[in-house]
Amino acid sequence: MNIRKFHHQDTQEIMQLFYDTVHNINIRDYTLEQVEAWAPQDMDYQKWNEHLHSKMTYVAELDGKIVGFAQLEPNGHIDCFYCHKDFQGMGVGGKLLDTLQTQAEKLGITRLFAEVSITAKTFFKSRGFQILNQQTVERRGIKLINYRMDKNIG
Template identity: 30%
Template sequence: MKYRIRAYADSDVETLHELTLAAITTIGLAGYSRAQVNAWAGRHDSAERLRERVRSGHMVFVAVDTDDKAAAYALLEPDGHLDMLYCHPDHTRQGLADGLLRAAEDQALICGLAKLYTEASALARPSFERAGYVVTKRRDFTIDHDGQSVPIHNYAMEKSLP
């Protein structure tokens, strides 16, 4: 299947929210426990949060299929923080993460940023490493979910830009 990357449109918000939850609850189980996945997904409780972030200046790059349906996306904050990189389970292993990371980097260069940084899941870490990011530390923390404090981890990573 062919894909292209385009800018976010307001009509994408519900699809991207569903895509996020599908990615976390399906792909997430390859690297995290069910309790961790549920807690992680619980942090993405509404599509409106994404819409608000776009309104506040965050840039979203969307990989779409030939029918213009979102298959993956990345969210870049104005300071160079790449906060989201999610791919729908039906579209993994197609190079979408690599393309989205290139699009975010291109935009960061246009904006004159000196570096990009993220907190990557264990599952996304290889995509970031392929794009030239380096791990600065493993982050162990907890997420409060359903009355419990669920331990989870990710990786602080960064990439210096030319």
């Protein structure tokens, strides 16, 4: 598995990975209405492309296929963090998180933090993150529960 920086031509594949993962994996912890609000079919390619370019976005690639992606912001915030629905529990998330943490340390960041889904909470806890609080967020008028979590790294 190779971890590399995002390239412009990755956008469509990342959008599909995001949609498929939310609809096939996160559906275990959220309702259909919630996953459709979170990952709608009519995603805007231009907005996604701009979002992916606006942060330090890394992709996990295996045999030429994107199997995960994650984003780090200069303040230590982890934005998107998704592993392909067919590659769950195979070390993709661990490698992506290690990459983000290494990059954060190079930048002098001492704390990583994220808003983590119910589905991803166990993974982040296993990697040393602590729950700060549960919160309710809104996507397209639909309420979802997630968790603010953080980890000191420096």
